[in-house]
Amino acid sequence: MRNTLLISWSAWLILLAAAAANGQEKKLDPAGVELFEKHIRPVLVEKCYSCHSKSAEMLEGGLELDSSMGLIRGGESGPIVDLENVDSSLLLRMLRHEEDVEKMPPEEKLDDEVIRAFEKWVSMGLPDPRDKSAPTTKELQEEERLQHWAFLPPKITPPPTVKNADWPRSAIDSFILAKIEAKGLQPVADASRATLVRRLYFDLIGLPPSPQQVKLFVEDPAPDAVAKLVDHLLASPRYGERWGRHWLDVVRYAESSGREFNFTYPHAWPYRDYVVDAFNADKSYDRFVCEQIAGDLLPDEPYGSAEDREARLVATSMLSFGTKRHNSGGMAYRMEIVDDQIDVTCRAILGITVACAKCHDHKFDPIPTKDYYALAGIFLSTEPLYGTIRQKYSNNPTELIPIGPNAAEMHAAAEEYEKIIDGVKKPWDAKKAELTKAEEAKKAAEKKKTDAEKAVAEAKEGDAAPAEALKKVVAELAAANSQIAKFKAEATPLEAAVKELEKSRPPRPPYAMSARDRANPADTKVAVRGDINQPGDVAPRGFLVAFSTPDVPAIDPKQSGRLQLAKWMTSQHNPLPARVVVNRIWHHLFGRGIVESVDNFGLMGTMPSHPKLLDTLAVEFMQDGWSIKRTIRKIVLSRTYQLSCATNEKNQNVDPENRLLWCATPRRLPVEIIRDAILAVSGQLDIKPPTGSPVTALGDQMVRGIDVKKLQPPSNHRSIYLPVVRDYAPDMFDRFDFPSSSLVSGKRAVTNVPSQALFLRNSEFVTQQANHAARRLLADKAAADDAARVDLAMRWAFSRAPTDEERQDALKLLEPILKAKAEIKDRDASAWATLFQSLFATAEFRYLVDIKSP
């Protein structure tokens, strides 16, 4: 029935097209026109237009009835009229309020007479005198949507002229100052060197500067001291550990599958290292994105080394570590993975939500359902490789890829060895099965023997049969016993052999997730209303039609199309990717994006505060080789970034939220950086990146069975290296706004809640680190007396010396402990630990604020 609908619909379109091409419309039957004008149009206007016309607030069901084209085209679930089977037309069935369809109008059923008029009208072939050349509501909407700022190509604008021409240090500053001046305001004073050095260290590498580093910078007389520091920090391997984490948030990186079963992903961590390395190497962003979508399909040129090739395969893990429902299977399972892949790639890279188009044309953005399935075809033709093993609730294990030096050989050797073990295991298993059988026989014989003995005892005199039977049973039992002995004797050496073999398994290489094309890439069909059991038209594999790019080759039908998708997503002509990533960088450096809704540049997103600046930065970013480091450098060297946090009543009144960026907003450090800073102060930070992840050792199992402590074993590594097990983030992370690792999040919440204070004041972690910091302080020869120790402690914690008042207060806190007569274990260390505990809990420790002097 659907087929006939489709045929009749296409037939209609062809007919119309033909008519239009001929420049002459089929002459309308006057009786039909009269019917339409008298009985149809008034009803449409009165009963339908409020939801299905230009005047509708929201076009319901994607159906427009104020044009003949719209009426013929139908709504989200397809055509509503079937000229070959008039009676089964959806339109008529809805009007008749039939059982299994949506009833229209929903509130009241039309009079039978009216319905009969509609039936007649449809049977006449929908005579409709309305102008067919005028654009329909949908077409108008599409046109309007395509004019949305973020869907137009970004352009470079020369920086505006400003009154205070001395102020700008760069184009960024001119764009910012022009808007500030337009409101009759002026920016506040520049940040002090002491403020700046702390800000730059935390923003670029996520660690506090040591007192020496502060001194070095503050006293550096060179005019390019800031640029030198910035370059130094961007070159540090710590930079990738800071900025890579932002990307991990966006791609919902995690080491378990989440959802209702939550299996570990022991081999997700190589992706984390890939991201850190990519940031450190300043891999061009377009390349970085392409590798994650289609690393397995990229040619070797120009990066042909074995490491490069392996990195590209690991990069595609991004398609594989999403949440999964391992217990399900078949098409539903595959489609859920595809939904997740479409969601994460489109939001992370393009800043648009395509997910809505799964069930209906996007309500706000120019994304029809067909586009969704064009993308789905690409991902359905892709096999995500995420590992796991077959076990209860896990029905869909996949392969992984071996990585590292000699990976292939080691993997092959390990697999070969498993075969040898299996070779011995098989006869052992067979013996065990025989043994079990014999033991069962013995049990049965024993029972028979008891019964037989009973029968003998109860036998009538002269009845020899029971005794005979008993004899037989005894023999049976003896036979069973000897069988058991025999099988045991045979099984024992086999068992020993297996155990022996298992003892000397060759080492396996590390493994990683990845993705690859399936054997038979194919287009998929639109699932009507998102229901895979209701296939509609075939959607040829492709991209979002609203953003067509001339430089992307057609999809090779023998491939999934990911390679072309990656090229399209990072095309110079795609208006979104550069804007989105530049805005992400801006967001992290200012605490707010130029577009505040960092993951949504669609019509539901927020408008940019400085559109021309964003566009200029985006175009320059592309022209400058998609370099994230150079963009960060450009921004942090602007005068705008280097403003102080000073306030100013006039500015405050006009722009209380500082959208104009007339000052720097004090920013709360992310949880990873608060933790890293505590470890840095305590001297316990293990700066060497760890190998792998503790999750690897846990093996393939359901997280719920694992002791919570084992999920987060003690670690002094930087926070980016802590295991990210879905739903089991470290305590501190849960309290300090670490985002859900099941969801895409480019922007974290920033809250101040008592559970954070309780953590900083009472957790074992902070207490221990305070103790370590105290010992480190007492061991420091540079601080000879208590006052000097207070100074040094504050320099470690805040990158500045205390004021006299603060020093006195600190000494007052310490005095009773240091002078206590009572027995206190490790008195001095304990005293100084209390000071550190106190410092760790301050606002200044976790916010980037102004520092007057170092």
Added chain:
Amino acid sequence: MNCDSTKPNMSRREWLKLGSCGFGSVALAGMTANQSHAGPQTPRMPHFAPKAKRMIFLFMNGGPSQQDLLDYKPRLYQDGGKTGQNKQTLLSPLWDFTQHGESGLWISELLPHLAKQADRLCVINSMQTDSRAHPLAIPQLHTGSFQFVRPSLGAWVLYGLGSPNQNLPGYVTVKPTRTFGGPSNYGNAFLPSAYQATRVGWEGRPVKDATIKHLTSTEVVPGVAKGILDFTQSMNRRLLQRSGQNPDVQGVIDSLSLSSNMQKSIPQVMDLAKESKETLDLYGIGGELTDDFGRQCLMARQLVEAGVRFVELANSGWDQHSSLDTTLPKRCKEVDQPIAALLIDLERRGLLDDTLVFWGGEFGRQPETQILSGKVALGRDHNAKGYTIWMAGGGVRGGLAYGSTDELGYEAVVDKVHLHDLHATMLHLLGLDHKRLTYRYGGRDFRLTDIHGEVVKDIIA
């Protein structure tokens, strides 16, 4: 409601004017604490006058057998032994039902204590949910969805309303399960993490030994906690001055004082010693089977009384595929007296009228006998098409049996209530319009009920 969750849309005074009763002194102290900074938990105006101001959610993990507890099926007694529509043998309820209270509600002999509360119960016999598998149904009960990671009901409520007492967590979950979604059943998903539940204990461990983390100080030197805090706060106040009254610094100052208050209040609130022997006995604390859930129920009362907005308690083992005859009575013994005590205690403290109490599992069970590994087992399989829950207090009609399943209890047939409808109704009772309680994430406004949910008006008093 917009997504700027940190801005309250009413003042504390307005909230107080709305009226509240029954709070202890600790609660009042919390509500009048000098808070100049609005935190995520600051009370917010509901959409309309609420019938309930707080909620206790009693989760019976596994799917209680309605035919043996609250959905009286005379026909099933008669037809036991015959072949049912799913080709298994119909299993007669193993226990007798009698009518209770003025309302004459039918309740099984397994729930003698609850039966005495019949006139307070609003029993919905026509519940339906979308999955008959625990792994999906449990997340759906808690978050409205099993397809996506979504905020839990309690997180939505806390986001929508804040919590009356800033000295206590606004959302507490006691002994949650680690299975089937685990922590995401009380998680915040895309809402700010301040809306996730504070956890007390884990499933399978006695609540007696459970604590809230980081409540007790681990100070290196005894007795200096106050000194440490004072010094921190003096540093903060200086920064506040220096930074032109920066609201974030004020936020840190407030959160620190609140943390101190919390340290004082929580042990005071969750203190068994201040309860009379009569109360402890009422809840069955000390009883062999009732001790654990009795403690949980008393804890729930203590917490809501002191101004916690949402408390969830859990009891596991309601998945009677077999041994129905022994394990169901045991489960009932564990919770029956404590739950009845909770209702009585809330009532006599004047709290029941505006506390919504929910009881139920993720689904219910079949009228037919379970076949396990080819053998007949004395048990029932899952049923998502018809099951029973009840609510009490908080604006629901007591003594009501709403909706019904068919004669045998296969499927809801009259006045069906889908889980989305139940969620919509719960929010409604709390003064929240489920269509307006939204949060923008990834370019779309999300809500607990997605695009579904009708408030079940007929059960509202």
